[in-house]
Amino acid sequence: MDLALGLVVAFLLLSLLVSGLNEAFVRLLSIRSKFLWAYLRDTLDGVGEKSPSWLPASVRDVLLALPFGRDPRPRHSDKPAPAQLGEMPAAKTGDSMMNLLYERVREIDHAKRGRTSIANIPPERFSVAVMELAAMENGDIPEFLKKLQRIDSPLYGHLKGLWESAQGDLDRFRKGVESWFDGEMQRLSMLYRRYVKWVLAVLGLVVTLLFSMDGFEYAKTLLRDNAFRASVTAVTEAGPDAYDELRRQCTGGDPVPCVTELLSEPALVKVMGQAMVSVSIPAQGEPSVQGNLPVWWDRITTPSHWPGFLLTYVALLFGAPFWWDVFRRITGIRSRR
Structure with a gap:
């Protein structure tokens, strides 16, 4: 369910961006x-x-x-x-x-x-x-x-x-x-x-291409985040052994800051952060805009990412109304008329 919902939300947001750009182009030029x-x-x-x-x-x-x-x-x-x-x-x-x-x-x-x-x-x-x-x-x-x-x-x-x-x-x-x-x-x-x-x-x-959105990589990140959340939840049930295992996964010794940092950056934020230009919101201070041109170009020119790009591109061709309908079906939201 987490995997399906995460993919649908990502494709919905990107489809809305495509529709918004098209609408802006149409209105600006009075097509x-x-x-x-x-x-x-x-x-x-x-x-x-x-x-x-x-x-x-x-x-x-x-x-x-x-x-x-x-x-x-x-x-x-x-x-x-x-x-x-x-x-x-x-x-x-x-x-x-x-x-x-x-x-x-x-x-x-x-x-x-x-x-x-x-x-x-x-x-x-x-x-x-x-x-x-x-x-x-x-x-x-x-x-x-x-x-x-x-x-x-x-x-x-x-x-x-x-x-x-x-x-x-x-x-x-x-x-x-x-x-x-x-x-x-x-x-x-x-x-x-x-x-x-x-x-x-x-x-x-x-x-x-602008967001270098690899659909397969995003799905893998969703599953990894889900597994990490499950291991964090298991600490309350498994006792000190699970806590020691969680400490080994975090390099800082104290797992609390590590868990906080990882859970505050869900898969969607991680993937969107690899776009040509990304926005970072630190714990303290003002948000900052930074360019990721070297990282972005390396992703674009890596053939292993191309199947994921193709998956995202085909998904966007279905349009925002399709993904909104899928989102409603998964979450159970009913449209009001």
Whole structure:
């Protein structure tokens, strides 16, 4: 039980670190918001020779082009949606349709370095925005669809099919747009998670090597600590013979300081102390940060540690939710809903 719980806690903490680094990276570079608006630009304004797709086509684009390249998000406006709707562009002019959509949803926005921070548009809000855009043609959906076709917007094909299936019923059309957009957001989320898995895999490798976390060595240290605690406990039952044996294990003569020192450094602290940079908390004085570059490099370049590193890396790929569930099952903690 000690071995299982110790391993689970270590993998849970490291998985949380990986998730935290990923979340910090995503929030700092506004990846979710850029991903959404790249999709909206492609869907509303289309893709052509002069306007290539904004959505990333590979993992490399997610890590480089999307965070550091051209920003697909519209510029933030702190003004509410205008009461008087703008006009539909007579010809395709880049991001015009997307700007019209942003006008209808920017009430839920707040600025982030001059750009919109919207990373999620509720399907109900999107369907209402489409109906408001259609109101530019006095609510005449067929005329609205004709203008979408005239500017060569990919949205035309989707809305035309929904309008025909609604058989001219505006309420059914609105609900159809809502269901269609909800399905598109689910598909987009699956595509986003597929790219994020690669980012988590890279971060998992970095964390494993940074802490030089050898899973097998950690398990061995857990078992050794458990055996030492058992021998200390046996002193109270076995009498002077066990005390003499404990004294021989401790080099200082008096086993009390030795036992105190060993029990105050559990296996997790010992293993984490072999990272590239470690923090030591002495019995007296302030905590100190020290570099362990020579020791860390020696561990990284020692082939006998590589199977343990591989075990830790594979464990981190399961993610923090998996290890939290295992932790709850071992400890009997029940989730409250």
